[in-house]
Each structure stands twice: as C-alpha cells, then as structure tokens.
Amino acid sequence: MSVGGRRGRLLSVSVFSLLAALGCADDPKPHDHSTHDHGDHDHGDHDHGSGEGGSDGDATNPLDAAEGTSYPWRVPANFPAPWEPKDNPTTAAKVELGRHLFYDVRLSENRTQSCASCHEQALAFTDGKAASVGSTGEAHPRSAMTLANVGYAASLTWANPLLLRLEDQALVPLFGERPIELGHTAPEDVEARMSEAERYTDLFAAAFPESETLGTLEQIAFALAAFQRTLISGNSAFDRWQTTGADPKFGALEEKGYELFNSEKFECFHCHSGFNFSDHVYYTGKPFYEAPFHNTGLYNLDGEGAYPEPNTGVFDVTGKALHMGRFKAPTLRNVEVTAPYMHDGSIATLEEVLDHYAAGGRTIPSGPYQGVGSASPLKDSLVVGFDATSEERDAVLAFLRSLTDEDFLADPAFSDPWTKENP
Numbered sequence: 001m002s003v004g005g006r007r008g009r010l011l012s013v014s015v016f017s018l019l020a021a022l023g024c025a026d027d028p029k030p031h032d033h034s035t036h037d038h039g040d041h042d043h044g045d046h047d048h049g050s051g052e053g054g055s056d057g058d059a060t061n062p063l064d065a066a067e068g069t070s071y072p073w074r075v076p077a078n079f080p081a082p083w084e085p086k087d088n089p090t091t092a093a094k095v096e097l098g099r100h101l102f103y104d105v106r107l108s109e110n111r112t113q114s115c116a117s118c119h120e121q122a123l124a125f126t127d128g129k130a131a132s133v134g135s136t137g138e139a140h141p142r143s144a145m146t147l148a149n150v151g152y153a154a155s156l157t158w159a160n161p162l163l164l165r166l167e168d169q170a171l172v173p174l175f176g177e178r179p180i181e182l183g184h185t186a187p188e189d190v191e192a193r194m195s196e197a198e199r200y201t202d203l204f205a206a207a208f209p210e211s212e213t214l215g216t217l218e219q220i221a222f223a224l225a226a227f228q229r230t231l232i233s234g235n236s237a238f239d240r241w242q243t244t245g246a247d248p249k250f251g252a253l254e255e256k257g258y259e260l261f262n263s264e265k266f267e268c269f270h271c272h273s274g275f276n277f278s279d280h281v282y283y284t285g286k287p288f289y290e291a292p293f294h295n296t297g298l299y300n301l302d303g304e305g306a307y308p309e310p311n312t313g314v315f316d317v318t319g320k321a322l323h324m325g326r327f328k329a330p331t332l333r334n335v336e337v338t339a340p341y342m343h344d345g346s347i348a349t350l351e352e353v354l355d356h357y358a359a360g361g362r363t364i365p366s367g368p369y370q371g372v373g374s375a376s377p378l379k380d381s382l383v384v385g386f387d388a389t390s391e392e393r394d395a396v397l398a399f400l401r402s403l404t405d406e407d408f409l410a411d412p413a414f415s416d417p418w419t420k421e422n423p
C-alpha cells in the first residue's frame with residue numbers, strides 16, 4: 001500500500017468544490033434559493049419542491065443521498081433519519097478512521113492543533129473562546145461552532161450558504177488562509193503524513209477497501225465527514241421527557257420554560273425549531289431543501305443595520321445588502337456548555353442572550369460598535385422584544401439547560417483515540 005503515495009488524482013471532492021469551500025469560486029451551488037429574499041423575515045414562503053437531496057440519481061447533486069446503508073445509526077426516537085451522501089455512505093471503518101484524523105495534530109502544518117483543539121467534546125465540540133485561535137496564533141474572527149448533530153445541518157459554518165457538505169467543509173480548516181486554522185498549504189504534505197502512524201495502514205484499508213491508493217486527501221475529508229455525522233446528541237433531560245413522558249431533571253419549571261420558548265411572546269421556536277432547535281436542518285425524507293439565515297439585531301453600526309467587518313453574515317458571501325447580518329440559527333442543544341454565544345462570542349451568558357432578545361436587539365451604547373440593534377431595518381421581524389418576569393426568564397433558562405446531553409459530552413465513541421498507551 002502506498003499511503004500518501006500518489007498525488008495526481010487529488011480529489012473527486014473536486015478542485016471545484018475545494019475552491020468553493022475556500023470561497024474562491026463564484027457559484028458552484030446547484031440551487032440558488034437558500035438565501036432568497038424574504039423582505040423582512042425568512043419564514044413561510046420557502047421555495048418548496050426543488051428536489052435537492054432527492055432521489056433523482058443526479059450524481060452532480062451534492063445533496064444526493066445514499067440509500068439503505070447498513071451503518072447502525074444511533075438515532076434518538078424523536079429525531080428524523082440522518083442524511084448521508086451517495087458518494088460517501090457511512091461505514092463503521094470510515095467513522096473510526098475519521099475519529100483518528102479528527103484528533104490528529106498531523107492535520108496542522110506545525111503539528112500543534114487538530115480539529116479537536118477548537119472542537120472539544122466536553123464543550124459539545126466548541127472551544128469555550130469568543131473567537132478561536134488557529135495553529136499559527138492567528139485569531140479567527142468567529143466562534144467555534146458545536147458539532148452536535150452537525151450531520152443534520154442544511155449548510156455549514158455560521159453564514160455560508162454555499163458550503164453544503166461536511167466532505168467539503170473539512171478542507172476549510174485544513175487549507176484556509178482567511179483565517180489560518182490548521183495552516184496546511186499542500187494536499188500532498190497532509191497525505192504524506194498519513195504514513196507516519198502505523199495504524200493508519202489498517203484504518204485506511206478498512207475504510208476504503210475498494211481503493212488502490214490509500215491516504216488521499218479525499219479519503220481524509222470523507223472519513224472526517226463520516227465521523228462527524230455520527231456526533232448525534234439527543235439524550236438530554238428534555239429528550240427523555242419528550243420520549244417517555246417523564247424525567248427527574250425535567251420538572252414543572254423546565255416544562256413552563258419549554259412552553260414559553262414556543263410562545264408567541266418569546267418567539268424562539270420560529271428559528272430554533274424542531275428536533276434540533278434550529279430551522280437550518282436537512283435530513284432523509286425532508287420534502288424540500290431550505291437553509292434560512294436571520295439577522296437578530298446584534299449590531300447596527302450605521303443606522304442601516306451594518307455589522308462589523310468581517311462578520312457581515314451571508315452578505316460576506318453574496319454581497320447582497322439584504323443579507324447583512326444574517327446568520328444561521330445554531331442548534332441550542334448543549335447550549336449550557338457552549339458559551340460564549342453568537343457568531344463572534346460577543347454574548348457571555350445565557351442570561352445576557354435573553355436580555356438581547358427581550359430588548360428586541362442589542363444596544364451598544366459606546367465604542368466602535370455603538371448602535372441600537374432594535375432599530376435595525378435589517379432585523380428579522382420575529383425579534384420584537386418582550387417583557388418577561390424573572391420567573392419566566394428562569395423557566396426559559398432552566399429549559400435551555402435541560403438540553404445538555406451528558407452522555408454525548410463523555411461518549412467514548414467520540415473521544416480521542418490517541419492515548420499515552422496507544423500514541
């Protein structure tokens with residue numbers, strides 16, 4: 001076997017999607033309705049029936065789904081079936097290889113960081129920082145996102161409607177220059193390192209039994225994606241209450257909070273909807289593709305709704321004025337351990353997140369980001385503000401904390417396989 005031996009056939013992820021993932025291509029997307037303009041908000045008139053993820057067998061469709069793979073998914077009773085792509089069906093061997101890669105510092109050029117450096121299991125695969133710091137010390141402008149249920153995400157990262165597949169996303173931290181994360185510049189360097197650890201020989205062979213060349217960048221990306229699709233979190237007190245009708249940690253207070261969360265007063269459920277508390281989901285059997293983004297009035301620098309560069313949301317990708325400040329509504333699962341909050345980590349606590357929504361947008365009284373978010377013309381019309389009693393706030397906070405899934409945060413299946421005994 002020649003781990004990392006051949007470099008000619010770089011990717012069937014395709015150079016095109018690599019460039020797209022890195023933001024260098026114009027519009028590789030097979031559809032263009034994920035950021036459609038909805039006037040003042042993003043609800044109700046989604047473009048149905050376009051057939052993405054459908055079963056029309058079009059091999060060029062990045063959302064073409066695998067059918068009937070044998071992977072023993074551990075899907076919670078209150079979750080839909082996860083989506084997996086036709087060209088990368090999940091297998092236990094790929095997942096195991098992906099876990100090794102996820103925790104391997106060879107994936108950073110200077111061998112200081114792995115994916116797990118910014119995505120720590122105990123923090124639901126976030127890093128506890130407002131903004132991540134890459135392997136060369138360069139600050140990332142945004143906050144690391146949880147990877148809980150990331151296989152269900154309709155698009156990836158905070159605000160990139162073009163980045164649809166985990167297979168493509170994995171290349172961004174590896175090779176991205178804006179900002180530098182893992183700092184690699186040449187695929188063949190990453191591939192060559194795969195022959196440094198003996199165990200990769202068997203891991204790659206088991207994961208890609210059909211391949212003559214092992215240790216390719218495509219295989220690395222595919223295995224990382226397969227591993228990440230298994231990061232399913234659905235065993236919180238809330239889930240146990242929902243599926244069995246009772247849980248000692250989900251009492252009257254949490255139930256009251258869940259009601260308020262779903263009320264027309266708090267309005268949270270519109271954007272943080274469904275099994276993943278996010279309206280930005282895709283799964284097997286979903287009849288249509290949608291990937292809405294929302295401006296929650298965090299910033300209003302100029303009275304016209306401007307957000308500080310470079311965190312301008314979908315605007316950064318599309319350049320459309322209406323997309324300024326629009327971000328994906330993240331899942332709220334395990335939100336208790338994913339502080340600080342928002343795309344730039346600019347809110348420290350859940351209490352302050354509630355303050356932001358209660359005010360109908362954040363006011364920053366002075367300094368470079370001064371502005372009244374609630375007056376932003378670009379703000380989603382569902383962020384209207386509300387008066388809540390302290391009992392009501394406590395209930396919503398208790399509900400949010402009931403979404404912590406202790407098993408997920410400590411599941412050995414998701415943990416670092418490179419131990420001292422087994423380096």
Ligand code: HEC
Binds near residue numbers: 142169
């Ligand atoms: C330097 C810290 C850092 C490293 C290293 C890193 N990430 Fe991330 N990750 C982030 C940040 C920050 C974001 C949000 C990016 C954005 O919105 O631009 C993110 C976002 C993601 C997302 C999108 C999640 C979602 O819900 O859309 C995935 C998937 C992901 N990272 C996987 C990986 C993988 C796989 C690796 C290793 C190959 C990795 N990350 C390495 C910081 C990091």
Ligand code: HEC
Binds near residue numbers: 335341
């Ligand atoms: C209009 C859609 C919308 C509504 C309504 C909404 N959210 Fe959000 N939520 C978002 C978006 C978008 C983000 C990310 C915003 C950003 O980073 O700029 C977010 C972020 C959050 C976060 C931070 C999560 C993290 O990992 O950083 C929390 C917590 C949260 N919302 C809770 C709530 C609660 C509680 C309510 C109801 C009071 C609510 N949201 C109402 C869209 C919404």
